Amino acid sequence: MNLHGWGRYPIVDAQVTQVQREASALQLLENAQSKQQVLTPRGLGRSYGDSSLGDHVIDFSLQNRLINFNQESGLLECEAGTSLRDILNVFIPKGWFLPVTPGTQFVTVGGAIASDVHGKNHHLDGSFSQYIESFRILTGTNEVLECSADQRPDLFRATCGGMGLTGLILTAKLRLRPIKSSDILCRSIRAENLEQLIALFDEHVDSPYSVAWIDCLKGGAHLGRSILMLGEHAEDGPLQVAGDAGLTIPKLFPGELLNHTTISAFNTLYYHRSPKTMAAQRMSYRPYFYPLDSLNDWNRMYGRKGFVQYQFMIPKTSGANSMRKIIEAIAASGKGSFLAVLKTFGPGNNNDLSFPGEGWTLALDFRFDDGVLELLDRLDEMVLDVGGRVYLTKDARLKAQSFRRAYPNWEKFEATRARYGAHGRFASAQSLRLGLL
Amino acid sequence: MKRILIIGATSAIAEATARVFAARGDALVLAGRDTQQLSRIADDLKIRGAAQANTLELDANDFAKHESAIQQATDHLGGLDIALIAHGTLSNQSDCEKDFSLALKELNSNAISVMSLLTVLANRMQAQKSGQLAVIGSVAGDRGRPSNYVYGTAKAAVATFCEGLRARLYSHNVNVLLIKPGFVDTPMTAAFKKGPLWAKPDLIAKLIVRALDRRAAIIYTPSFWALIMLIIRSIPRPIFVRLKL
Numbered sequence: 123m124n125l126h127g128w129g130r131y132p133i134v135d136a137q138v139t140q141v142q143r144e145a146s147a148l149q150l151l152e153n154a155q156s157k158q159q160v161l162t163p164r165g166l167g168r169s170y171g172d173s174s175l176g177d178h179v180i181d182f183s184l185q186n187r188l189i190n191f192n193q194e195s196g197l198l199e200c201e202a203g204t205s206l207r208d209i210l211n212v213f214i215p216k217g218w219f220l221p222v223t224p225g226t227q228f229v230t231v232g233g234a235i236a237s238d239v240h241g242k243n244h245h246l247d248g249s250f251s252q253y254i255e256s257f258r259i260l261t262g263t264n265e266v267l268e269c270s271a272d273q274r275p276d277l278f279r280a281t282c283g284g285m286g287l288t289g290l291i292l293t294a295k296l297r298l299r300p301i302k303s304s305d306i307l308c309r310s311i312r313a314e315n316l317e318q319l320i321a322l323f324d325e326h327v328d329s330p331y332s333v334a335w336i337d338c339l340k341g342g343a344h345l346g347r348s349i350l351m352l353g354e355h356a357e358d359g360p361l362q363v364a365g366d367a368g369l370t371i372p373k374l375f376p377g378e379l380l381n382h383t384t385i386s387a388f389n390t391l392y393y394h395r396s397p398k399t400m401a402a403q404r405m406s407y408r409p410y411f412y413p414l415d416s417l418n419d420w421n422r423m424y425g426r427k428g429f430v431q432y433q434f435m436i437p438k439t440s441g442a443n444s445m446r447k448i449i450e451a452i453a454a455s456g457k458g459s460f461l462a463v464l465k466t467f468g469p470g471n472n473n474d475l476s477f478p479g480e481g482w483t484l485a486l487d488f489r490f491d492d493g494v495l496e497l498l499d500r501l502d503e504m505v506l507d508v509g510g511r512v513y514l515t516k517d518a519r520l521k522a523q524s525f526r527r528a529y530p531n532w533e534k535f536e537a538t539r540a541r542y543g544a545h546g547r548f549a550s551a552q553s554l555r556l557g558l559l
Numbered sequence: 560m561k562r563i564l565i566i567g568a569t570s571a572i573a574e575a576t577a578r579v580f581a582a583r584g585d586a587l588v589l590a591g592r593d594t595q596q597l598s599r600i601a602d603d604l605k606i607r608g609a610a611q612a613n614t615l616e617l618d619a620n621d622f623a624k625h626e627s628a629i630q631q632a633t634d635h636l637g638g639l640d641i642a643l644i645a646h647g648t649l650s651n652q653s654d655c656e657k658d659f660s661l662a663l664k665e666l667n668s669n670a671i672s673v674m675s676l677l678t679v680l681a682n683r684m685q686a687q688k689s690g691q692l693a694v695i696g697s698v699a700g701d702r703g704r705p706s707n708y709v710y711g712t713a714k715a716a717v718a719t720f721c722e723g724l725r726a727r728l729y730s731h732n733v734n735v736l737l738i739k740p741g742f743v744d745t746p747m748t749a750a751f752k753k754g755p756l757w758a759k760p761d762l763i764a765k766l767i768v769r770a771l772d773r774r775a776a777i778i779y780t781p782s783f784w785a786l787i788m789l790i791i792r793s794i795p796r797p798i799f800v801r802l803k804l
Contacts, residue, residue: 123752142571142746143596184571184746184760187603212582212607 125179128421129170130428131490131518134551138164140181141203144292147180147260151290154178155264155547162550163286165203165230169237170431171518172551173285180290182232188212189293196298197255202232202291209298210407211363218298219355219407221253225463227412232291237515238283238476242331242353242411245323245468249478251282252471257294262543266292280538283476285514287553288544303359306331306410307402309352312393316346316449320442320482323350323466330354331410333465337393338449338458338486339386346449347393348464353410364408370418424489429459432498433485433513435467435478440508445482448504452486455497462486474535477513485516495519514552522557532558560610561585562636564629566619566676567646569596571745572695575764576643581609588632590617591646611635619646619672625679633683641771642680643693644673649747650710662709669713674720681724684733691771692728693736694721698779700739701788704804725776734774738767741784756787 125136141147154161162176166183185203192198196218198209206220207227213219224239233239235257240249256270259281267289269278281288311326313319319334326332331353340347414420421429436445452458463485470479488494502524505512511528512520526532536558539545545559553559563580565573568589577587581604589597589604594616601612613635617628633639647669655662677692684690699707700714718737725735742748742757758781766780779785794802 140744140746140749143599146746187599188606189599189602191606 125167125175126428127170127172127174127518128168129430129490129516129518130421130424130426131430132172132175132551133428134172134175134177136162136175136177136179138179138181140184142184144185144266147185147290147292148264148266150180151260151264151547158546160546160549161290162548163232163236163290165233166205166228168226168229168233170516172555173237173514173517173553174233175551176549182230182290185292186230196300197295198298199293199295200231201293202235202257203230205230206234209296213298214301214304214363214407215361217300217302217361219301219304221297221299222247222250223411225412226415228415231294231296232286235282235291235294236284236286238471238473238478239515240467240478242333242465244478245327245332245466246330248468248471249283249476251473251476253297254282255295255297257281258292259289260292261289262545262547267542276538277542279473280475280535282471283473284535285475285553286550287548287558288539288542289548301355301361303356304362304364304407305356305359305404306353306407307356308405308410309402311350311352313346313348313350315344316348316442316446319346319348319350319464320445320466326350326352327466333463335392336449336462336464336484337390338452338462338484339456341450341453345446345453346464349393356404359404362406364406424487427490429487429489430494430498430518431485431487431516432501433477433483433516434501434505434510435481435483435513436505436508436510437479437481440481440510442482444504444508444510445484448501449484451497451501451504455493457488457491457494457497459487459489474531474538475514475529477511477515479511481510483513485513514556517552520556522555525556561640562638563641563643564588564590564632564636564639565643565645566590566617567644567695568600568614569593570645570647570695570747571760572740572743572763572767573643573645574600575760576645576767577604577609577612578607579764579768581605581607581612584608584610586610586636587612588615588635589613590615590628590632592616592618619676620667622672622675625675629676629679629683638687639680639683639690641691641693642676643695643767644676645695646672647695647747650707650713652705652707652709655709665709666713666716669710670716670720673717677720677724681728681733685728685731688732691734691736691774692721692724693738693767693771696721696737696739698739698741698784698788702791702799706804734776736767736770736775737777738763738770738780739777739784739788740780741787 124133126133159178162179164174164179164181182203185201187201189199206229223241234250238249238251260266329352334348334350336348467478506527563585569591587609591597597614601614604612650665696718697714699711700718703711721735721737740763744757763780770778
């Protein structure tokens with residue numbers, strides 16, 4: 123069947139097998155071995171590009187049972203296909219929240235480990251895998267191995283952020299975060315340009331959550347005009363699960379509606395709608411963390427050709443000026459979208475392929491159009507030249523040599539994969555493109 | 560809090576439905592063959608809020624055990640408000656055409672065992688003058704089609720059985736709900752090519768619980784299948800026999 127990631131580009135013909143129980147995962151792996159099939163694990167398909175695509179895809183989204191929960195410590199053990207939404211729905215009423223969450227709830231725990239996802243609190247709390255006590259993984263040696271930072275640390279560090287290339291994660295133990303309320307106190311501050319924004323990030327480094335919406339179409343004196351959104355969990359209020367999504371983007375939404383003129387107009391309106399500083403506003407966790415989850419299938423907005431999301435990070439040591447130059451290049455191209463997000467990262471961790479590292483990260487969408495791939499290749503060069511890297515979870519087009527420059531630990535990663543028999547057993551369209559066989 | 564027995568509790572639709580019950584704090588007994596998987600599901604349901612979740616080993620084709628299994632489930636729960644019968648297999652039509660013993664096996668699993676369980680459950684609920692029986696049928700039972708008429712025969716038999724049982728139990732304050740799912744994306748239908756008509760088990764589960772709440776008699780899930788099957792049932796026979804449905 124035709125299968126694609128969240129960006130709807132590329133589309134591949136894949137044979138998809140659902141796994142509902144552990145025994146069938148093991149059986150599947152053995153069958154694949156005898157038929158010499160290479161497997162690609164997949165959760166809810168929210169990575170943007172081709173990291174969950176391949177000839178033989180194993181769908182873990184029904185392998186989603188909760189196994190154990192300690193109400194005192196907040197340690198949750200669950201199957202790898204459990205979604206973050208499911209965890210929030212069950213545990214918010216009990217006073218627990220995710221320690222780290224990406225911008226959508228429709229992600230599985232296994233996928234969150236494989237992408238080592240980050241959230242609006244990375245500057246203080248790091249990324250998802252740092253809250254993983256341990257996991258069990260089915261490796262290419264047909265064994266189920268228990269892994270943690272102390273037990274088989276090599277496999278742990280390769281698997282966290284390892285894009286599903288080390289084996290099939292079966293279960294995981296995750297430390298949840300206690301909350302007193304499901305409400306978020308949110309404050310927005312307007313910044314006229316990039317320098318002001320970066321100063322504001324520094325000033326509010328103690329804010330538990332922070333993220334900025336940034337206008338990437340604007341150049342010159344207003345380059346980097348943005349709205350910084352700070353958030354923290356309220357100390358009182360309800361522990362209430364937010365309702366489900368309302369709107370759905372229709373299947374044949376004309377992607378041409380999003381063009382330079384409409385996006386530019388939207389950005390100007392959005393920027394000026396927000397006052398220069400705003401008193402704290404109380405809102406449910408959902409509009410704060412998952413604004414786009416209320417729009418079902420929002421990825422159809424870019425039309426039939428799909429889109430690519432580009433997210434990169436620039437190390438703090440290279441200076442804010444290198445971020446400015448890249449935004450200048452994006453603004454000059456006129457291709458950026460209205461969904462551009464900038465945030466500061468705290469220190470990275472020691473996983474082989476984890477994306478975050480101390481500095482700044484920018485994420486934005488590009489409708490899949492002529493010239494976009496060339497533009498992104500040029501941006502890759504600029505990012506790599508200052509020691510930055512590109513996020514594999516969003517990627518559909520990075521070149522192998524660029525990947526190697528961005529992730530110098532790739533050889534260590536490959537050596538670990540070799541030790542646990544992953545070569546020739548687990549791969550994806552992305553890994554083959556990046557030279558990880 | 561409702562006291563609910565689910566037979567065939569490892570099926571994707573049954574499990575999704577059990578989660579809706581669990582979130583409401585109902586008490587559950589899960590019956591099926593794979594006891595290991597049943598206890599995994601029971602642990603999950605307890606964390607999700609089920610007042611209790613016990614497991615019960617039961618092979619639906621072992622008719623002699625039906626009475627004692629249902630007694631055991633009732634003992635676990637201290638009574639019985641709802642029984643959901645969800646076990647079944649998707650028959651391989653062409654194999655059944657070659658070998659009738661396979662067809663017989665399919666009819667046993669998908670129809671006769673259901674009737675046996677319903678008989679035991681109906682007698683108890685009639686005596687207690689309360690309760691609801693919910694059975695997973697299929698749109699396949701609405702008309703015999705060459706691509707799956709053995710499976711369709713079983714589901715049609717269950718539908719007719721439910722129709723009679725519903726009328727019998729009406730005056731005893733017991734409802735019989737027949738659920739007719741269309742295409743559902745589950746491991747049972749893994750081999751099929753999926754399209755826009757396919758639904759996820761979570762949606763079917765919500766619709767089942769809603770139908771139980773309003774004591775409905777027959778539901779198509781999702782409801783657009785009522786229209787599709789109306790059209791399929793109204794195709795004149797001379798045309799129908801020429802269609803390779």
